[in-house]
Amino acid sequence: EPINNENYTGFLLNGQPYLLRGVCMHDDLEGKANDLNDDDYTQEFAIIQELGCNFLRLAHYPHPKEVYDKCDQLGIIVQTEAPWVNKSTMNETEDYWTHLDGQCADMVNQHYNHPCIMFWGVGNEINTSYTNTTEGKDFVKGKIEGYRNIIRTLLPGAMVGYTISHNTSDLLGVFN
Helix, strand or coil: CCCCCCCCCCCEECCEECCCCEEEECCCECCCECCCCHHHHHHHHHHHHHCCCCEEEECCCCCCHHHHHHHHHHCCEEEEECCCECCCCCCCCHHHHHHHHHHHHHHHHHHCCCCCEEEEEEEECCCCHHHHCHHHHHHHHHHHHHHHHHHHHHCCCCEEEEECCCCCHHHHHHHC
8 A cells, every 4th residue: 555655754665665673793703803814705795695795894994895796686775974083083184184075076976876775874983071061062963964964966766874882963963
């Protein structure tokens, strides 16, 4: 039965409600850190399939092309993320921010053609003491807006997100 999409607030796939069930994936295994090989990824995807996942949050950075290829093959919906995570301060050098801007653009330019990517993350879980100040919140909001704009300039209409924690949900106003 068709759904009134104006009232539905969940994810739609081909116009129909589609429950996303998933996990967060890092390139990190005990004893190997991020030195993963094809066998490691095969094992990871076997677990993901066993869990019945149809969604992966590839945190906290773009992952290897082979991961996106496998998600394309299996029909797994992906959120990929720019590598802006955890601690951040207004005292970072201009080079730091320029490099991060470039990484955000590179993420899109390298992976835009993967149909599995439905969500482009601009960063996540920024936990800084300055988010408790108006100046700090405005700074972080400005950075979130900047990364959103980089992605939407390269991919107009892209679904862009920010993963929250640390009581920073009020930073999401930039997506309204």
